[in-house]
Structures are given as structure tokens and as C-alpha cells.
Amino acid sequence: MKNFSEHKTLWQRNLWDRFMVALLTFSTIMVMLPLLIIIGYVVVNGISALNWDLFTQELGSPARAMQGKSTGLIHTMLGTAVVDLLAIIIAAPVGLGAGIMLSEYPDHKLNPILRVINDTLNGMPAILKGLLAFALIVKPMGTFSGLSGGFALAFVMIPIIARSTESALMSIPWSIREAGLAIGLPRWRVVLSTVMPAARTGLVTGFLIAFARAAGEAAPLMFTSFGNNYLPNHWTGMILGPVDTLPQRLYSLAISPYKEWHELGWAAGIVLLGFVVTLFIIARMLTREKNYD
Amino acid sequence: MLKNKKLAGAVVSEKTNIPNKKIEENGLPGIRMESRDLTVKYGTVTGVKNISLPICNEKVTALIGPSGCGKTTFLRSLNRMHDITRNATVSGEVLLDGRNIYHPKVNPVDIRRKVGIIFQKPTPFPTMSIFNNVVAGLKLVGIKNKKLLNEVCERALKQAALFDEVKDRLNSPGGSLSGGQQQRLSIARALAIEPEVILMDEPTSSLDPQSSSKIEDLIHELKKNYAIVIVTHNLQQAGRVSDNTGFFYLGELVEFGETEKIYTNPANKRTEEYLTGKFG
Numbered sequence: 001m002k003n004f005s006e007h008k009t010l011w012q013r014n015l016w017d018r019f020m021v022a023l024l025t026f027s028t029i030m031v032m033l034p035l036l037i038i039i040g041y042v043v044v045n046g047i048s049a050l051n052w053d054l055f056t057q058e059l060g061s062p063a064r065a066m067q068g069k070s071t072g073l074i075h076t077m078l079g080t081a082v083v084d085l086l087a088i089i090i091a092a093p094v095g096l097g098a099g100i101m102l103s104e105y106p107d108h109k110l111n112p113i114l115r116v117i118n119d120t121l122n123g124m125p126a127i128l129k130g131l132l133a134f135a136l137i138v139k140p141m142g143t144f145s146g147l148s149g150g151f152a153l154a155f156v157m158i159p160i161i162a163r164s165t166e167s168a169l170m171s172i173p174w175s176i177r178e179a180g181l182a183i184g185l186p187r188w189r190v191v192l193s194t195v196m197p198a199a200r201t202g203l204v205t206g207f208l209i210a211f212a213r214a215a216g217e218a219a220p221l222m223f224t225s226f227g228n229n230y231l232p233n234h235w236t237g238m239i240l241g242p243v244d245t246l247p248q249r250l251y252s253l254a255i256s257p258y259k260e261w262h263e264l265g266w267a268a269g270i271v272l273l274g275f276v277v278t279l280f281i282i283a284r285m286l287t288r289e290k291n292y293d
Numbered sequence: 294m295l296k297n298k299k300l301a302g303a304v305v306s307e308k309t310n311i312p313n314k315k316i317e318e319n320g321l322p323g324i325r326m327e328s329r330d331l332t333v334k335y336g337t338v339t340g341v342k343n344i345s346l347p348i349c350n351e352k353v354t355a356l357i358g359p360s361g362c363g364k365t366t367f368l369r370s371l372n373r374m375h376d377i378t379r380n381a382t383v384s385g386e387v388l389l390d391g392r393n394i395y396h397p398k399v400n401p402v403d404i405r406r407k408v409g410i411i412f413q414k415p416t417p418f419p420t421m422s423i424f425n426n427v428v429a430g431l432k433l434v435g436i437k438n439k440k441l442l443n444e445v446c447e448r449a450l451k452q453a454a455l456f457d458e459v460k461d462r463l464n465s466p467g468g469s470l471s472g473g474q475q476q477r478l479s480i481a482r483a484l485a486i487e488p489e490v491i492l493m494d495e496p497t498s499s500l501d502p503q504s505s506s507k508i509e510d511l512i513h514e515l516k517k518n519y520a521i522v523i524v525t526h527n528l529q530q531a532g533r534v535s536d537n538t539g540f541f542y543l544g545e546l547v548e549f550g551e552t553e554k555i556y557t558n559p560a561n562k563r564t565e566e567y568l569t570g571k572f573g
């Protein structure tokens with residue numbers, strides 16, 4: 001009988017095991033490091049500018065900050081909420097539909113075309129998507145607007161949602177679909193009521209990744225939602241007129257020549273970070289919640 | 294009845310040659326479904342070829358044969374489950390009440406509500422409760438009547454011999470049941486929509502003897518009103534529950550006839566060898 005210890009002693013195998021665990025721990029740290037550095041850096045620099053005014057005042061002109069008057073980014077936060085919300089409202093049904101098509105109807109003749117379009121859109125630089133929204137919305141409307149910004153970000157979200165929806169649905173065993181069809185359910189009903197609920201964690205995660213990705217985009221917003229130093233007089237102004245958003249404001253604060261605005265820029269970074277992190281926490285809670293109906 | 298007898302016992306590897314119209318007009322009351330020259334291919338691999346087999350009302354038809362001989366393939370072709378199998382192609386006809394279910398104008402959804410199937414592996418809907426699993430076929434097409442759904446759920450679970458075990462936890466997820474319970478849940482779910490023909494693919498292979506015999510009782514009960522097709526590797530079971538038996542071998546229907554005759558006096562040598570345990 002062959003004895004394994006002839007080749008490797010127990011002691012040797014233990015050592016090897018420990019080495020592998022150490023290696024994996026090291027890799028984990030290396031993955032987390034950039035995240036920790038970003039969070040640390042933003043927080044350290046921006047914490048001094050975090051105050052009540054930030055969440056209650058609008059920005060106004062640079063003079064306002066330089067004269068030490070109260071200034072903040074409330075209009076930016078509200079604007080971000082409006083533009084991002086518009087984007088997800090536009091992108092969710094389209095991306096979800098495309099993802100369902102890709103995963104559930106592989107035989108459909110539009111399927112390969114859709115896949116090519118989606119991959120192209122996915123690889124297209126975000127700034128070009130801004131340009132697309134500019135041509136489609138800003139030009140005809142004759143003004144920069146939150147709506148056009150929403151479309152620009154929706155173009156960022158759609159291919160990501162489509163892809164993540166496809167892979168979330170594909171991860172559900174084929175037998176579930178057969179079981180649904182077997183009890184006489186039409187195909188769309190099977191997808192809606194048996195496959196999608198089973199895949200909901202993956203679906204929500206995909207939405208969130210798409211949302212977080214788009215929420216951080218500045219480039220496509222430069223010539224769509226454009227930016228605004230003030231709150232509009234009426235809330236509809238956020239949709240129909242130029243509106244501020246966090247990433248684009250962060251950028252313009254950072255490149256401004258004013259020291260006070262640089263600090264405000266870091267604060268904007270903290271808010272953006274907090275926004276994205278909160279979203280992820282909410283998503284985790286949503287997907288963990290038990291719901292069998 | 295007479296015509297029935299005639300069919301049973303015949304070796305059905307060639308075409309049956311009964312024109313569509315005749316079945317409708319003359320009624321041939323015994324025959325509920327019938328496959329004609331049915332061939333199923335997976336790409337270039339042949340699953341079954343040239344199967345012609347009648348399925349009679351108020352009778353249990355057993356399909357037996359060694360693993361991989363095409364029993365599941367044939368069964369799935371009887372309610373168009375191959376429609377969504379990638380690269381599966383079906384040729385030939387399957388008649389249900391004299392109409393070809395593969396006719397382009399036929400909606401497969403209607404066929405599947407009439408011809409229910411219970412798969413080899415249990416597949417509860419993972420996110421649904423036991424209750425919702427059972428009534429899924431009703432609830433998801435818009436039936437909301439709570440009283441009706443409760444009744445259907447209880448009846449179906451009782452028929453599937455599962456009611457007593459789950460009656461106190463109808464709201465826990467279907468996936469929380471044991472493998473054998475999940476199989477009975479799948480049976481209950483199929484019965485809930487009251488199909489007219491029931492296809493069962495090794496329904497008792499994951500069940501303990503007691504549940505198995507309950508399912509066999511159920512088959513006896515259901516057969517009074519329905520046509521039943523059962524695939525089984527358990528030859529005793531096939532002998533106990535079935536009226537007609539088809540023996541499949543390498544994708545072909547080698548022999549078909551009354552179970553009694555096939556078991557006591559098979560016409561084909563392969564059938565005899567299989568039944569006596571010489572291969573398979």
C-alpha cells in the first residue's frame with residue numbers, strides 16, 4: 001500500500017496550508033487597500049468642511065465663500081437625487097427588458113443584434129453618451145436640463161443592467177423554467193413569477209452596481225445637466241433646466257481657483273461616498289429580507 | 294373497447310395509419326393521445342426515433358427500458374416540453390383528442406394545462422411558500438379566490454400524500470422540504486391544475502416505500518378519470534400499476550402491449566431479456 005506521507009509529511013502539508021492562507025489574506029488586503037485609501041483620504045481632507053450649512057445652503061457665487069458667508073451644496077444633493085432617479089427610472093425597464101431578452105429568449109432573431117448593441121454601448125466612453133443625450137434632448141429642448149442628464153446616465157446604466165440581469169437570470173437552473181411551463185404558465189409569466197424572484201438578489205445587486213457607476217460619472221453631465229450654483233425657483237426647474245450634480249460639482253470645485261471651494265470639493269466627495277455606501281447597505285438589507293410571496 | 298384490445302398487444306414500430314378525421318368522428322373512445330412516427334433529435338443525436346404509441350383513457354401506460362433509452366425524451370414530447378430545450382427538434386405527430394399538438398396554430402400553453410408532467414427531479418419554486426408552490430398554476434394565471442385556492446391546495450397535497458406533513462407550515466418555503474417531500478410537492482403542484490393526461494417521470498424514485506405506495510394508490514385513483522403515463526425503473530411497480538407497457542431500447546419502441554401479456558409472454562427477445570434482468 002502506498003503511503004502518502006512518503007511524498008509529503010503532515011508537517012510539510014501544514015506549512016503549505018499556512019502559506020496559502022497567508023497569501024490569500026495578503027490578496028484580500030491588497031484588494032481592500034485602494035478602497036481604504038480613497039475613503040481615508042477623502043474623509044481626512046473633507047471633514048473640516050462638513051457642517052450644517054453644507055446640507056442647508058446653496059453654493060452661490062465664489063464671493064460668498066470667500067467672504068465667509070454661509071454656503072453649501074443642498075442644491076447639488078437634491079439635483080443628484082433628481083438626475084440619478086430619472087436615470088434609473090429610464091434605465092431600469094430598458095435594461096431589465098434587454099437582460100431578459102438576452103437570457104430567456106436565446107432563439108429570438110433579435111437576440112444577437114441586441115447583444116452586439118449592448119456590448120457596444122457598454123464599451124462606449126461615458127462622455128460620448130453625454131454627447132448622445134446632448135444631441136437627443138438638449139438640442140431639441142434648447143436648454144441644459146436634469147432630464148438630459150438623466151438620459152445620459154441612463155445610457156451608462158442600461159448596458160450594465162442588461163448584462164447583470166442576464167447573468168443573474170442565467171444562474172437560475174433551467175429546470176425552474178420547465179417546472180413553470182409544465183403547469184401551463186406562459187413563458188413571460190414563468191420569467192416574471194418564478195425566475196426573477198429566484199434571481200432577485202442578483203438583480204438588485206446589478207441595479208446597484210449600475211446605479212453606483214452612473215452616480216459617479218461627471219463627464220456625461222457636463223453638457224447635459226450642466227451644473228447650477230443655485231436651487232431653481234420651482235422644483236420642475238431641476239428636470240427642465242440646468243441642475244447641479246455631485247460628481248460634476250466636485251470636478252468644478254476642484255478646478256476652481258478658490259481655496260474655500262477646494263475644501264467644499266472634499267466635502268462633496270464625502271457626501272458622494274456616503275451616498276454610494278448607503279445605497280449598498282440598503283441593497284444588502286433589501287436582498288436579505290425574506291419574502292416568499 | 295374492442296378496438297382498444299386490438300391496439301394493445303400489437304407491435305407498434307410501424308405507423309398506425311389511423312387518419313385524423315376518423316378519430317374525431319368515430320371517437321375511438323379509448324385513445325386519448327397518440328404519437329405517430331415521432332422522432333426527437335438533440336442536434337444530431339437521436340433521442341427517440343419513429344415512436345408510434347397510443348395512450349388510452351382510464352389506463353396507465355408504463356414506459357420501461359434501460360437508462361438512456363429515450364423514455365424521458367418521449368414523455369417530454371407529449372406536452373411540448375422540448376419547445377424550450379435548446380437544439381431539440383421534434384418531427385412526426387402527437388395527437389391529443391385527434392388533434393396534432395405540434396400544429397403551428399396550437400398554443401403549447403393550452404396543451405400543458407391539459408397534459409401535466411411530473412419530472413424526474415423535484416423542482417419546487419425556491420422563493421415560494423409550500424402553499425404558493427401548490428397553487429402556482431392557478432394563482433399565477435389570475436385566480437385569486439382564496440377559498441378556492443385553499444381547497445385546491447388541500448386536495449392536491451392530500452392526493453400527493455404530503456398534506457399531513459406540511460399542513461402546519463404551508464407558509465414555509467418549498468425549498469425547505471426534504472427531497473422526497475419536494476417530489477410530492479411537485480406532484481401536488483401538477484395535480485392542482487387538474488390536467489386530463491398526467492405524465493410521470495419516475496415519480497417515486499426518491500420516495501420511501503410508504504410514500505411510494507401512497508403514490509401508487511393515487512395513480513389507481515386518478516386513472517378512473519385520466520390517462521396516465523408513467524416512466525419507471527421499478528419493474529414490479531410497472532407491473533402493479535400499469536395496464537399497457539411500452540419497452541424502449543436505444544431510442545426505439547421495441548414492444549408495446551398489455552402489461553400482462555408483455556410480462557408473461559413478450560414477443561421480443563430484448564424485452565424478455567430486460568424483464569428477466571439479463572441486461573439493463
Ligand SMILES: Nc1ncnc2c1ncn2[C@@H]1O[C@H](COP(=O)(O)OP(=O)(O)OP(=O)(O)O)[C@@H](O)[C@H]1O
Pocket residue numbers: 335338339340359360361362363364365366367378413
Ligand atoms: N438535452 C439533451 N441534449 C442532448 N442529448 C440529450 C438531452 N437529453 C437527453 N439526451 C440524450 O438522449 C438520449 C435519451 O435520453 P433520455 O433522458 O430520454 O433517457 P431516459 O430513458 O429517460 O434515461 P433514464 O432512465 O436514465 O432517465 C440519451 O442518449 C441522452 O444522452
Ligand SMILES: [Mg+2]
Pocket residue numbers: 364365366413494
Ligand atoms: Mg429519464
